[in-house]
Amino acid sequence: MHTSLVPYPSTRHHPPMKTRTIAALVLLAAALPAQAEPSAAVQTEARDMFAKIISYPSVAGSPAVGQLTQYLAGEFRKAGYAAQDIQIIDSDGHPGLIVTLRGKSRKPPILFLSHMDVVGAKAEQWVSDPYTLTERDGALHGRGTVDNKYGLLAQAQAFIRLKREGFVPNRDLILVFSGDEEVDGVSARAMAQRLKGAAYALNSDAGGGFRGKDGSLSYAIQAGEKTYASFELTTRNPGGHSSRPRPDNAIYSLARALTKLEAHRFPAHWNPVVLQGLQAQLPTLQDPMKSAVSAFIANPSQQTADAIAAIDPAAFPELRTTCVATMLRGGIVENALANDATATVNCRIFPGETVAETRATLARVAADDKLEIKPLGNPLESPLSEIPPEVRTALAKQLPPGTRITPYIEAGATDGLYFRSAGIPTVGVGPLIETEGSNYNYHGIDERVPINEFNEGLDHYYRLAKALAGGK
Numbered sequence: 001m002h003t004s005l006v007p008y009p010s011t012r013h014h015p016p017m018k019t020r021t022i023a024a025l026v027l028l029a030a031a032l033p034a035q036a037e038p039s040a041a042v043q044t045e046a047r048d049m050f051a052k053i054i055s056y057p058s059v060a061g062s063p064a065v066g067q068l069t070q071y072l073a074g075e076f077r078k079a080g081y082a083a084q085d086i087q088i089i090d091s092d093g094h095p096g097l098i099v100t101l102r103g104k105s106r107k108p109p110i111l112f113l114s115h116m117d118v119v120g121a122k123a124e125q126w127v128s129d130p131y132t133l134t135e136r137d138g139a140l141h142g143r144g145t146v147d148n149k150y151g152l153l154a155q156a157q158a159f160i161r162l163k164r165e166g167f168v169p170n171r172d173l174i175l176v177f178s179g180d181e182e183v184d185g186v187s188a189r190a191m192a193q194r195l196k197g198a199a200y201a202l203n204s205d206a207g208g209g210f211r212g213k214d215g216s217l218s219y220a221i222q223a224g225e226k227t228y229a230s231f232e233l234t235t236r237n238p239g240g241h242s243s244r245p246r247p248d249n250a251i252y253s254l255a256r257a258l259t260k261l262e263a264h265r266f267p268a269h270w271n272p273v274v275l276q277g278l279q280a281q282l283p284t285l286q287d288p289m290k291s292a293v294s295a296f297i298a299n300p301s302q303q304t305a306d307a308i309a310a311i312d313p314a315a316f317p318e319l320r321t322t323c324v325a326t327m328l329r330g331g332i333v334e335n336a337l338a339n340d341a342t343a344t345v346n347c348r349i350f351p352g353e354t355v356a357e358t359r360a361t362l363a364r365v366a367a368d369d370k371l372e373i374k375p376l377g378n379p380l381e382s383p384l385s386e387i388p389p390e391v392r393t394a395l396a397k398q399l400p401p402g403t404r405i406t407p408y409i410e411a412g413a414t415d416g417l418y419f420r421s422a423g424i425p426t427v428g429v430g431p432l433i434e435t436e437g438s439n440y441n442y443h444g445i446d447e448r449v450p451i452n453e454f455n456e457g458l459d460h461y462y463r464l465a466k467a468l469a470g471g472k
Helices: 019-027 040-055 063-079 149-164 186-194 250-263 272-284 289-298 302-311 355-366 389-398 416-421 451-457 460-468
Strands: 086-091 094-101 110-115 134-136 139-141 173-178 200-203 208-211 217-225 227-236 322-330 340-349 372-375 404-410 426-428 448-450
Touching: 040 063, 040 149, 040 451, 063 086, 063 094, 063 149, 086 186, 094 149, 094 186, 110 149, 110 416, 110 460, 139 451, 149 173, 149 451, 149 460, 173 186, 186 416, 200 416, 217 272, 217 389, 217 416, 227 250, 227 355, 250 322, 250 340, 250 355, 272 289, 272 404, 289 302, 340 355, 355 372, 389 404, 389 460, 416 426, 448 451
Parallel strands: 110 173, 110 200, 200 426, 217 404
Antiparallel strands: 086 094, 094 173, 134 139, 139 448, 208 217, 217 426, 227 340, 227 372, 322 340
């Protein structure tokens, strides 16, 4: 995915982080100088590696994901990693890669998360080949340049540079690259179970910064995300010929249930992260929404939350669980009554609520004892993560002085949910500093990352790793 407060998301997982959130933070930060870029040699090596990474059309389930995994493993071997420190994992046909930079102690390790897979791209719709890194209009174009191969590159380059330098951290540092984030997350789920007990994880697929036109800078850390869960709602009856309609028509029964669900609004929830995120957005809002959000921050309640929804029902989905019908099927021929009708309802569940509770709410709202409600797959609840104080401190030191750092809850989901579910606190600390003209267009046509942002973010995880594990 790539979600972002500006940085990213994926169709399955992430709606883009609201740009207004980071833009709001900009209004609260003083004008700041840009970060120093890494050396020309680092930029050149990273650019060459990026071109290779982009060249793999690594759509989940395709052979290219395995090929990219092998390429990356080879680069780590060349950097000096021992064979036992490079593990290629197979999870039901989905590759994953775990690389360990050995530390001096047995302290719980720090994980660095990225994903190797991308959504598909049709070459005929792009100006240039989506799987050939192309420089144009001050940006690098190609599928995955933002979601999530830039985060992947920045983390891989950090580990390669640290190994070459002979850096020995005060604890193990572990890269975790998944192969199917954009679909089922099987590889991330398996690797999270393998790595239980880690101190915390730093996810490149969420969070990041925003630089205003005046140079002011803010940075948002993803502290939580909604649980992704889909349900199938099915009604059944004996069917029959269309010339003799029955009163218990399966399609009509399902339609009535869906109409009730459409009208239902889940209760609002709030916590310090939600309130801080809303506070940050206030400067970008206009009345009447600005007054409604101000009232909610001052006095969080269902009443003040409903006042926000009354102005715009689609605003601030991070305040509550949401469920929406996304797929329908029923009937096989036009002159026969359907024996069954099924709808897929996709839910994004607020941290702290359970899948079972959400299913029970769907059943209560539909109020049809004959309606079958079945969860799809094995959805996992994703608790809110406390931001490790040393992570906030390290970010504050490497970002320009005065940068406002604020947590937020993602309305979508990333691989981070599997690590949180495994008991590993996970925070999104993406490497990119976006501007109003970045136009990443991840998941879309002509995905791109501006060259200046590409260069500026290359040291992000290199610096974080040193700061968090005893380096200078």
